[in-house]
Amino acid sequence: MKENIEKYLKEKRLKLDVEEPEQDLIWEGIRSGLQQQKKGLPEWFWKVAALFIFVVSATYFVTNETSKKQIVVVNLSDVSKELGEQESQLKHLANLKWEEVQQQLPEKNTELQFLLDELNELDAIYDTYRQDLNQTINNEPVARAMLDYYEKKVRILNRLLLEIEKQKYHEETITL
Known part of the structure; x- marks a missing residue:
């Protein structure tokens, strides 16, 4: 071919x-x-x-x-009146302690930073509790954990105040 x-x-x-x-x-x-x-x-x-x-x-x-969902913020007072009162008292006490800490907190707070970090972690945990409470409105254990948050926050703030006073006392004894 x-x-x-x-x-x-x-x-x-x-x-x-x-x-x-x-x-x-x-x-x-x-x-x-x-x-x-x-x-x-x-x-x-x-x-x-x-x-x-x-x-x-x-x-x-x-x-x-x-079907737009309305965001409903649930407070402890929605769960129980007693829990709402406890929350408001502890919240008020924590706010007073925080104001006191802010007034006494030195500008260089590197030695006290670990306590401030603990407060930030505690706030993050509280946010998850609040989300859990929004999902399940009548959840007694979550409500108790939220109250425990305020108690721990007050304890940490008290400890922070003691540490600030301790540093001030230590600085005064050194300068004398």
Whole structure:
């Protein structure tokens, strides 16, 4: 077969070099190839797909707007009046102690930083308790843990005040 092609090319070489291909015939072949590739999904498919997307997005927006959850902050007074009173008393005491600490806290508090770090950790734990209480409103153990938070905060603040006084006393005895 290879010999036949070589023989044909040798005989027709001059004629093949001179001839030009027909432009219209080539473009007709390209067009027919494109039309065959273009045939894919029917037109009704795209209409159904657009309708489906519209229905899904409309459903999403309607459900999202109608079911907006209102954030309800639950206090211990919502669980029990007695717990609410205890919380308000301990909260007030902790705030008074914190104000006292802020007034006496030296500017360079590197020695007392560990106690301040403990307060920050305690505040983070309290935030998780508050979230738990919001999820389960009538949860007595979480409510007791929140009261325990205030008690621990007052103890840490008292310790911080003692440490500040201790440092002041130590500085006074050294300077004398």
